[in-house]
Amino acid sequence: MKILVEELSQRGHEMVVLVPETSVLIGKSGNYTTKSFRVPYTLAELNANLDHIKNNTFENPPKLTDIFGNLGNLMRFTDMQVKACEGLLYDESLMKSLRETGFDVLLTDPFLPCGTIIADSFSLPAVYFLRGIPCRLDEAAAQCPSPPSFVPRLFTGFSDKMTFPQRVRNTLMTVLEKSLCHQLFASFDELASRYLQKDTTYKELLGNCAVWLLRYDFTFEFPKPQMPNMVQIAGINCAKKGPLTKELEEFVNGSGEHGFVVFTLGSMVSQLPEAKAREFFEAFRQIPQRVLWRYTGPVPENAPKNVKLMKWLPQNDLLGHPKVKAFITHGGSHGIYEGICHGVPMVMLPLFGDQGDNVHRLVSRGVAETLSIYDLTSEKLLVALRKVINDKSYKEKMTELSAIHRDRLIEPLDLAVFWTEFVMRHKGAAHLRPAAHELNWIQYHSLDVIGFLILILVTVIFVTVKSCMFCFRKFFKKTQKKKKE
Amino acid sequence: MKILVEELSQRGHEMVVLVPETSVLIGKSGNYTTKSFRVPYTLAELNANLDHIKNNTFENPPKLTDIFGNLGNLMRFTDMQVKACEGLLYDESLMKSLRETGFDVLLTDPFLPCGTIIADSFSLPAVYFLRGIPCRLDEAAAQCPSPPSFVPRLFTGFSDKMTFPQRVRNTLMTVLEKSLCHQLFASFDELASRYLQKDTTYKELLGNCAVWLLRYDFTFEFPKPQMPNMVQIAGINCAKKGPLTKELEEFVNGSGEHGFVVFTLGSMVSQLPEAKAREFFEAFRQIPQRVLWRYTGPVPENAPKNVKLMKWLPQNDLLGHPKVKAFITHGGSHGIYEGICHGVPMVMLPLFGDQGDNVHRLVSRGVAETLSIYDLTSEKLLVALRKVINDKSYKEKMTELSAIHRDRLIEPLDLAVFWTEFVMRHKGAAHLRPAAHELNWIQYHSLDVIGFLILILVTVIFVTVKSCMFCFRKFFKKTQKKKKE
Incomplete structure (x- = not known):
């Protein structure tokens, strides 16, 4: 706000x-x-x-x-x-x-x-x-x-x-x-x-x-x-607010044609359990892209060279950079809209709250892949990352979505x-x-009116049936009497 | 369009x-x-x-x-x-x-x-x-x-x-x-x-x-x-497109502080039955305002001087004039919005189609009075006209409505x-x-789902009741047997 x-x-x-x-x-x-x-x-x-x-x-x-x-x-x-x-x-x-x-x-x-x-x-x-x-x-x-x-x-x-x-x-x-x-x-x-x-x-x-x-x-x-x-x-x-710092610009440009990946799990999560973090490092080691990761947790000794860990990321500026290839995110609405705005396909790791639902919305549009953080392995992450980066359809659909989002008066x-x-x-x-x-809930949904109309309908049917039966019986009795006579 | x-x-x-x-x-x-x-x-x-x-x-x-x-x-x-x-x-x-x-x-x-x-x-x-x-x-x-x-x-x-x-x-x-x-x-x-x-x-x-x-x-x-x-x-x-012609400007200004009234019944109605028209002329004779009326029907000999009959009115320009006091209209949405735009209280004579409903919307906001064209008399028209012109609340509410309507980006x-x-x-x-x-109508309103859930509920209740009764009977029989023994 x-x-x-x-x-x-x-x-x-x-x-x-x-x-x-x-x-x-x-x-x-x-x-x-x-x-x-x-x-x-x-x-x-x-x-x-x-x-x-x-x-x-x-x-x-x-x-x-x-x-x-x-x-x-x-x-x-x-x-x-x-x-x-x-x-x-x-x-x-x-x-x-x-x-x-x-x-x-x-x-x-x-x-x-x-x-x-x-x-x-x-x-x-x-x-x-x-x-x-x-x-x-x-x-x-x-x-x-x-x-x-x-x-x-x-x-x-x-x-x-x-x-x-x-x-x-x-x-x-x-x-x-x-x-x-x-x-x-x-x-x-x-x-x-x-x-x-x-x-x-x-x-x-x-x-x-x-x-x-x-x-x-x-x-x-x-x-x-x-x-x-x-x-x-x-x-x-x-909004693409400003250029990157010299250091960042050098890092992301150093990736050459392969581009780079932005990875954050939102303002509240900057650490991961060590075993979990290792899976990420292992996956990143195997991709040609460079990775910028907002991470303050323990770093393994042989951390891959293509990963740059930072305490804070200029997320919006990075997502707006022409060399960005994918965005690994927890699926908070803030980050999602920065991703849509700049047209960056995502790998999503929903953590809590509305994030699971947010993720489904993007996956159903073919602009993101989702993984569960609980059973995440480097293999699964690699498959998803390669998919959104190498399968052109993710980028194409995301570009289209971005164009529609930004097309406003x-x-x-x-x-x-x-x-x-x-x-x-x-x-x-x-x-x-x-x-x-x-109106209360019943009135809003017209349940009182529907009840009333059903009551009238039932009464009308009831009275009609009863009257018919009464007439029928009377007529039947008369016929019987006549027969007897 | x-x-x-x-x-x-x-x-x-x-x-x-x-x-x-x-x-x-x-x-x-x-x-x-x-x-x-x-x-x-x-x-x-x-x-x-x-x-x-x-x-x-x-x-x-x-x-x-x-x-x-x-x-x-x-x-x-x-x-x-x-x-x-x-x-x-x-x-x-x-x-x-x-x-x-x-x-x-x-x-x-x-x-x-x-x-x-x-x-x-x-x-x-x-x-x-x-x-x-x-x-x-x-x-x-x-x-x-x-x-x-x-x-x-x-x-x-x-x-x-x-x-x-x-x-x-x-x-x-x-x-x-x-x-x-x-x-x-x-x-x-x-x-x-x-x-x-x-x-x-x-x-x-x-x-x-x-x-x-x-x-x-x-x-x-x-x-x-x-x-x-x-x-x-x-x-x-x-949109106030242009100034009035010299002739019109002179006519509406000639009304002095009393201002003038615009009267049209829309593009489709420029004539009225003679008796009906007479009621209008008689009412207009008794007001200090001047009246601009889009009317091509027969004119009585002693037509009042404050009424100017025209084949076509620059309606929007007239409603935008500072001296306009009221708008007599049939309640078409086009004229209504010109009235709202310029903040002119109305006397409404709905004729057909959605006009009757349109009129209710403005009357319920206190910015218009409505009359039936069928039994219209000069007295009724006079009462309504004087009300919207002299009772300040109509103009005040209409000015407020107009301000809200025009307050847009x-x-x-x-x-x-x-x-x-x-x-x-x-x-x-x-x-x-x-x-x-x-979805079809039944699906849209979830009637199939509600039916299914009711069916399940009824089945569960039925099975439960039957089972209870079965157990109860069994127990009851045993007790009876024991008693007999």
């Missing part, structure tokens, strides 16, 4: 960014004011929590019950965030000073509950900036229809074209999601109700969102229904700025708010 | 426009090539058909069965269009020359079937430019969900906020629509199947549309789900050009096509 915050502040808006004291991601900037708040955990505890998730992924085989493991991880993570949020909401002096500032709009990623609760408390219109919320709580809150017949659910690994058994499983997952959602967001619901002193749910609060800025488009997501206040800003993070950043400013100018976007917000 | 065709041709595209010899609307232009084709009716017959629709409206009271009357009118009109279309499709030399030209895209309003059939026949990607197709065939063809719980149906006059009885009627209308659609488009289906020599329906052909350019937005329509390939270009017709014309060119560049917009196109 930082790119949007900086752009807004450069266009003359006064931005205040609330940052937890203990954060792994956001830093300070000269362009906006940051206000930090205390959280009841240390950075070590936060990292331990994240490490637990990671280690789980590397060491346990993927299985059907992973969804519950994923859920458990997510709940541990969100519980921590709820605590952080409490730290902010109940920091009375900070909240008082914020309330007195008089903001025009609140910008947040609703994956975490704090922004949404503050927007309600301050009666501020909210603009959401997100990839999505688990169990499609975002779509439910926006009243967006999402037919399970062609919109695959989280963790199913289905594409938008499903067989009958897949549709059955997708429908069951839809039902399961409802109860998972309930558990996952119970702490959000409780905090919101307690702090706002009214009986509410997190979903209900989310429904007040003025505009949803969605970090996806249909070069990545499967085409699905949208609501009028959903705006796609996919690719907002993608307005840059996503400008679109995000426009809609944020629109909400400020008009104090929301009431004209985009569907009346569905005033 | 002319504005888009002219813009495309100015941007260097070669445009060929197919025009029936007998047309009431489109003219020739230096900017594009027109090719005309024979139609099996005369202009007089076409006008007689339209007159029938009009007279019906002026002389019969509105009633519940109007929907069938409307349908009848529509069917007479579309039957004529189907004949026109046959004239084109079976004009072999014209079709041959078109086929040999090698087009990149076909642009059409799918309200009429010809363009869609040609697109299929020539294997051309199609861009549709439309306000809508009766019985929401456009939404059905685009696979767009349209929950009857908050999307009001045609001819119901409901807003998006419905009571339970209204939702019941709306749902029934949804069912009725299906059968109406079937009748209304039977001739389209037949022509398409016959000409393309395959078993198809018009809806199926429509589903191949690459991009839907929709002449509405949510300052007018109620917020509802959209599909990824739907693009809103509302207001494409609205891209002009609708540029958007329409972009998407047309996008389809030309990428030979369609396959990435926006939902997989729902491969």
Whole structure:
């Protein structure tokens, strides 16, 4: 979100960014004011929590019950965030000073509950900036229809074209999601109700969102229904910002016609278990490409010469380099869009969260290969890497996808700025708010109407049949009487 | 659509426009090539058909069965269009020359079937430019969900906020629509199947549309789900093009602070029955505003001086004039958007087609009053006119609506050009096509899945109950035996 915050502040808006004291991601900037708040955990505890998730992924085989493991991880993570949020909401002096500032709009990623609760408390219109919320709580809150017949659910690994058994499983997952959602967001619901002193749910609060800025488009997501206040800003993070350093430029050019491969597993994973890392080194030793790898773990003595390990990679600049041949990634949406933007085929190693689903979207388009990190071997990696590099179809399809993604009238950043400013100018976007917000689930799906119509139909049939039988009997009796006479 | 065709041709595209010899609307232009084709009716017959629709409206009271009357009118009109279309499709030399030209895209309003059939026949990607197709065939063809719980149906006059009885009627209308659609488009289906020599329906052909350019937005329509390939270009017709003629400028300025009223009933209605016209003249006599009226009918001797009758009005320029106070209109979407664009409150006299529904959308926003043309009296007209002119709330709400409508990053014309060119560049917009196109109605709504799950549930319950009863009986028998012993 930082790119949007900086752009807004450069266009003359006064931005205040609330940052937890203990954060792994956001830093300070000269362009906006940051206000930090205390959280009841240390950075070590936060990292331990994240490490637990990671280690789980590397060491346990993927299985059907992973969804519950994923859920458990997510709940541990969100519980921590709820605590952080409490730290902010109940920091009375900070909240008082914020309330007195008089903001025009609140910008947040609703994956975490704090922004949404503050927007309600301050009666501020909210603009959401997100990839999505688990169990499609975002779509439910926006009243967006999402037919399970062609919109695959989280963790199913289905594409938008499903067989009958897949549709059955997708429908069951839809039902399961409802109860998972309930558990996952119970702490959000409780905090919101307690702090706002009214009986509410997190979903209900989310429904007040003025505009949803969605970090996806249909070069990545499967085409699905949208609501009028959903705006796609996919690719907002993608821009070839600057040239590489001299050292990097020399390294990647040294690969000659073979080009090079970029390898990162995202901002949260820069180490691997030693045995796992060895498989990567062994595979890289056998390819003619050079490899740039964001890796801070132990290095074997005879590490191949074509691999350059770095603590941090200028990922976007590297993917934009003409010599790049492939991108080995965990499949986070950020990296995926940098890959699509620059048209680089991928080898994907999904780790957790939505990454497994992200990967399926690209594999189904023929622009990526996927491997499981759990049972990864150098052979498997080699096969996949050679495939995406040497089989021309991956590059061709990716180039086409990239062209479609970049063929737009307005840059996503400008679109995000426009809609944020629109909400400020008009104090929301009431004209985009569907009346569905005033319906409950039964009403929304017209189940009450269908029930009522069936009841009438059954009554009419019943009365008709009974009347006919009555008439028939009367007629029959008369006939019998006559016969007797 | 002319504005888009002219813009495309100015941007260097070669445009060929197919025009029936007998047309009431489109003219020739230096900017594009027109090719005309024979139609099996005369202009007089076409006008007689339209007159029938009009007279019906002026002389019969509105009633519940109007929907069938409307349908009848529509069917007479579309039957004529189907004949026109046959004239084109079976004009072999014209079709041959078109086929040999090698087009990149076909642009059409799918309200009429010809363009869609040609697109299929020539294997051309199609861009549709439309306000809508009766019985929401456009939404059905685009696979767009349209929950009857908050999307009001045609001819119901409901807003998006419905009571339970209204939702019941709306749902029934949804069912009725299906059968109406079937009748209304039977001739389209037949022509398409016959000409393309395959078993198809018009809806199926429509589903191949690459991009839907929709002449509405949510300052007018109620917020509802959209599909990824739907693009809103509302207001494409609205631009203050030029100043008024000296004569007109003098007339409207002569009204002083009271301003003036613009009155037209659309391009198809420039006359009224004499008695009806008298009511208008009498009402206008009693207002301080001047009135510009597009009217070619008989004029009473003592016609009021503040009324200027004209054969043709520069409607958009007049509505953009600072002294305009109100717009009396039949509620066609074209005029409505000119009114919204310039922020002019309206008095609406819906005549036929979608106009009744259009009117409800503006009335529910508090920016217009509506009257029935059938029982219109000068008193009723006066009350409505004075209300929208003197009650400040109409102007205020309309100004707000206008500001929201015009607050956009891209002009609708540029958007329409972009998407047309996008389809030309990428030979369609396959990435926006939902997989729902491969599902039938039952699959789309997961009725097969729900049926299957219910079957399983019932079976499980049945088996469980039977087993329990079996065990219970066995146990019961044993106990009885023991007792006997």
